[in-house]
Amino acid sequence: MNFLDYAPAPESQAILNLKSEYGLFIDGDFTPGRGKAFQTISPATEKQIAMISSADAADVDRAVAAARRAYDRTWSRLSGSDRGKYLFRIARLVQERARELAVAESLDNGKPIKETRDVDVPLVAAWFFYYAGWADKLDHAGVGPNPAALGVAAQVIPWNFPLLMLAWKIAPALAAGNTVVLKPAETTSLTAMLFAEILQQADLPAGVVNIITGAGDTGSALVNHPDVNKVAFTGSTAVGRAIARAVAGTDKKLTLELGGKGANIVFDDAPIDQAIEGIVRGVFFNQGHVCCAGSRLLVQESIHDEVIDRLKQRLSTLRLGDPLDKNTDIGAINSAAQLARITELSDIGDQEGAERWSADCAIPEDGFWFTPTIFTNVSTSHRIAREEVFGPVLSVLTFRTPAEAIAKANNTPYGLSAGIWSDKGSRILAVADKLRAGVIWANTFNQFDPASPFGGYKESGFGREGGRHGLAAYLKPSVRPSVRAALNASPEPAASVKKPAAGKKATK
Amino acid sequence: MTRLTIPKTYKLYISGKFPRSESGRVYEVVSNKGDFLANAAKASRKDAREAVVAARAAVSGWSGATGYNRGQVLYRIAELLEGRRIQFIDEIVRSEGVSAQAAAAQVDEAIDRWVWYAGWADKYVQVAGNANAVSGPFFNISVPEPTGVVAIIAPQGSGSLLGLISAVAPALVAGNTVVVVAHETAPLAAISLSEVLATSDVPGGVVNILTGSPAEIAPWLASHADVNALDLVGAEHLDWVELQISAADTLKRVLPPESGADAAAPALARIVAFTETKTVWHTKAVL
Numbered sequence: 001m002n003f004l005d006y007a008p009a010p011e012s013q014a015i016l017n018l019k020s021e022y023g024l025f026i027d028g029d030f031t032p033g034r035g036k037a038f039q040t041i042s043p044a045t046e047k048q049i050a051m052i053s054s055a056d057a058a059d060v061d062r063a064v065a066a067a068r069r070a071y072d073r074t075w076s077r078l079s080g081s082d083r084g085k086y087l088f089r090i091a092r093l094v095q096e097r098a099r100e101l102a103v104a105e106s107l108d109n110g111k112p113i114k115e116t117r118d119v120d121v122p123l124v125a126a127w128f129f130y131y132a133g134w135a136d137k138l139d140h141a142g143v144g145p146n147p148a149a150l151g152v153a154a155q156v157i158p159w160n161f162p163l164l165m166l167a168w169k170i171a172p173a174l175a176a177g178n179t180v181v182l183k184p185a186e187t188t189s190l191t192a193m194l195f196a197e198i199l200q201q202a203d204l205p206a207g208v209v210n211i212i213t214g215a216g217d218t219g220s221a222l223v224n225h226p227d228v229n230k231v232a233f234t235g236s237t238a239v240g241r242a243i244a245r246a247v248a249g250t251d252k253k254l255t256l257e258l259g260g261k262g263a264n265i266v267f268d269d270a271p272i273d274q275a276i277e278g279i280v281r282g283v284f285f286n287q288g289h290v291c292c293a294g295s296r297l298l299v300q301e302s303i304h305d306e307v308i309d310r311l312k313q314r315l316s317t318l319r320l321g322d323p324l325d326k327n328t329d330i331g332a333i334n335s336a337a338q339l340a341r342i343t344e345l346s347d348i349g350d351q352e353g354a355e356r357w358s359a360d361c362a363i364p365e366d367g368f369w370f371t372p373t374i375f376t377n378v379s380t381s382h383r384i385a386r387e388e389v390f391g392p393v394l395s396v397l398t399f400r401t402p403a404e405a406i407a408k409a410n411n412t413p414y415g416l417s418a419g420i421w422s423d424k425g426s427r428i429l430a431v432a433d434k435l436r437a438g439v440i441w442a443n444t445f446n447q448f449d450p451a452s453p454f455g456g457y458k459e460s461g462f463g464r465e466g467g468r469h470g471l472a473a474y475l476k477p478s479v480r481p482s483v484r485a486a487l488n489a490s491p492e493p494a495a496s497v498k499k500p501a502a503g504k505k506a507t508k
Numbered sequence: 509m510t511r512l513t514i515p516k517t518y519k520l521y522i523s524g525k526f527p528r529s530e531s532g533r534v535y536e537v538v539s540n541k542g543d544f545l546a547n548a549a550k551a552s553r554k555d556a557r558e559a560v561v562a563a564r565a566a567v568s569g570w571s572g573a574t575g576y577n578r579g580q581v582l583y584r585i586a587e588l589l590e591g592r593r594i595q596f597i598d599e600i601v602r603s604e605g606v607s608a609q610a611a612a613a614q615v616d617e618a619i620d621r622w623v624w625y626a627g628w629a630d631k632y633v634q635v636a637g638n639a640n641a642v643s644g645p646f647f648n649i650s651v652p653e654p655t656g657v658v659a660i661i662a663p664q665g666s667g668s669l670l671g672l673i674s675a676v677a678p679a680l681v682a683g684n685t686v687v688v689v690a691h692e693t694a695p696l697a698a699i700s701l702s703e704v705l706a707t708s709d710v711p712g713g714v715v716n717i718l719t720g721s722p723a724e725i726a727p728w729l730a731s732h733a734d735v736n737a738l739d740l741v742g743a744e745h746l747d748w749v750e751l752q753i754s755a756a757d758t759l760k761r762v763l764p765p766e767s768g769a770d771a772a773a774p775a776l777a778r779i780v781a782f783t784e785t786k787t788v789w790h791t792k793a794v795l
Contacts, residue, residue, distance in 0.1 A: 143777075237759070244756035245753045248749050248752035248762075249749030249752060249753075432788050438785065439786075439787050440787070441789045442788065442791070443791045444789055444790075444791045447642075447646065449644065449648070451640045451641055451642050452640045452642050452650070452789070453638070453650045455785065457784045457786075458736070458759070469638070469650065469785055
């Protein structure tokens with residue numbers, strides 16, 4: 001045992017009080033789904049945690065109908081301050097049950113307990129706390145006086161930050177006065193079910209939030225439902241495209257937060273110690289299951305060797321293993337399917353001539369694991385430099401001048417995040433101006449805050465979550481925007497052709 | 509004895525130049541009484557693609573200009589429009605068949621609307637952006653930036669000049685460059701506007717104007733991978749759902765068709781629709 005070996009320090013699961021099976025949460029109650037129930041497993045042990053219901057089209061219909069009723073009869077008639085009070089209650093309940101939620105999330109998702117405990121769950125509470133205060137201040141959201149809610153919001157979230165993505169979706173939607181039908185990812189439904197119990201404790205009116213579980217079919221039925229007014233999706237660009245096609249021709253408002261291939265640019269004057277930590281945080285945080293991961297390291301040529309050496313040293317100290325162990329840095333890959341994808345793309349990296357280095361760490365026998373891996377000698381045409389790996393795999397490229405760094409960073413159809421490491425403020429600001437990405441971290445990486453808008457350029461999607469902008473995504477102006485009614489004296493109106501109603505495609 | 513007039517040849521406007529359609533095609537533009545007015549160029553797929561190339565090349569210069577500079581350049585266009593007021597009124601009377609009074613009202617409104625938008629160029633960032641108070645030692649700011657190349661189907665109803673300007677001006681304010689398909693049956697004002705643009709300080713390629721059939725050209729623009737956004741404001745009579753589906757392949761930002769008297773009404777929302785919010789975090793030292 002050398003000094004880096006720690007005795008096991010597992011967080012106790014005794015705090016959990018899980019059921020063996022979970023129903024759908026519709027109209028304030030748990031109810032069995034009509035689809036075929038499926039198991040949710042711990043990706044660290046492959047053991048079953050619970051059985052999860054699957055919602056079929058009729059269940060989706062029930063959930064949307066419940067949300068519509070709650071919108072019409074309850075939620076839209078409530079004052080903003082009362083809506084806010086419910087959100088404050090939820091924030092407090094999340095704080096009270098924080099440890100339980102963190103343990104459940106680590107168990108079900110595979111991410112380290114130190115992340116769920118210190119990042120995911122505190123941010124969940126912060127998100128509800130932040131948007132709670134907005135509920136009675138909507139005039140300041142930036143969409144004009146007395147803005148209106150959209151109605152029923154259909155929300156589909158991914159498996160990488162299950163409860164946090166739920167909070168990103170539900171908190172602004174409710175603050176703005178919408179009701180919600182949310183579908184968690186198939187492999188990570190557990191904390192959403194615990195959250196449903198929290199909603200019962202908060203006495204949130206029935207139907208305001210409905211949570212339906214299931215696979216892609218369930219999500220598809222939800223976003224295609226004719227009676228939803230807003231679709232918010234976080235996930236892959238391929239599914240995002242399909243959703244954009246599906247809502248074409250409807251009045252559904254759409255927010256898409258999709259994939260990324262973030263560039264983390266390290267200049268030769270960067271504070272190296274912090275930069276190494278930032279690179280690690282950028283792509284090995286949450287096993288690299290982060291849409292805004294800094295998965296392409298662009299390092300200035302003159303410091304390439306030093307950075308790579310120090311990075312390897314640092315990665316060698318990371319501890320991979322039991323997600324519930326408080327000393328664990330790298331947890332389990334979320335699913336067998338994702339592990340296969342990471343393995344496949346890494347093998348392609350080898351085949352295309354990049355040089356692979358992996359940290360030397362023991363892999364547990366059961367479960368899904370991938371050791372932190374760096375590819376050097378990567379060129380911009382390599383698939384590991386172009387495609388989202390969504391795993392603990394870093395592709396390293398070099399540059400000589402700021403212009404080259406910017407060109408390489410922008411050489412992607414994605415545009416979600418980027419990082420800049422330099423001691424020179426003027427250079428950071430100039431480079432930040434030129435990067436086509438929605439979130440730019442300078443001398444830091446993977447920071448999130450409910451007050452800070454987050455979202456992508458280009459094929460990383462559109463719309464923002466977080467901050468005032470994230471609130472506006474769930475609102476519409478009270479009247480049609482016409483800033484200068486006095487000037488609006490265009491001649492005789494054009495032939496009036498009505499747009500199709502929400503959910504109905506125009507006939508072709 | 510009356511003087512024999514010299515009719516104008518109406519061509520496309522791409523990259524600051526006035527080419528004919530590469531296809532060699534033209535179509536007859538007639539007055540509302542059916543009298544021949546001009547042979548307008550009928551733009552092809554290749555013309556549309558050339559226009560996108562020109563627009564892309566112009567993005568860095570136009571979006572890189574300061575808001576103050578863009579505002580002045582846009583205001584300059586209003587000055588030139590004012591100088592050609594009579595010409596536009598005459599063209600609108602001939603092609604739309606409206607009274608001189610109605611045409612004058614349209615031109616005046618178009619010029620005033622252009623000025624209104626010009627004034628936003630150095631202000632929309634302040635109004636649509638945000639300083640964010642995050643709970644940590646970070647400086648954090650959100651600013652809107654132009655989306656890039658915007659393809660526009662200009663309004664096809666009455667008011668050919670006003671409709672065009674109502675759609676083009678807001679996209680330009682933020683620093684986007686534009687490929688616009690003009691009013692199909694009343695394209696003359698659009699081509700005359702391009703003469704104004706060519707003699708103003710707007711760099712070539714910032715605005716590219718195509719005449720011809722929106723139904724033929726729009727699908728190529730909607731599916732073009734180097735177009736970032738699609739304004740379907742004038743596409744209500746096209747198969748616009750199909751255009752929107754096509755635009756989804758590259759996740760273009762899309763504005764739907766509008767109709768009625770307040771279609772494309774002046775609004776900050778039209779400017780912000782074709783912007784992307786960039787959030788920059790920077791660490792603060794702990795002193």
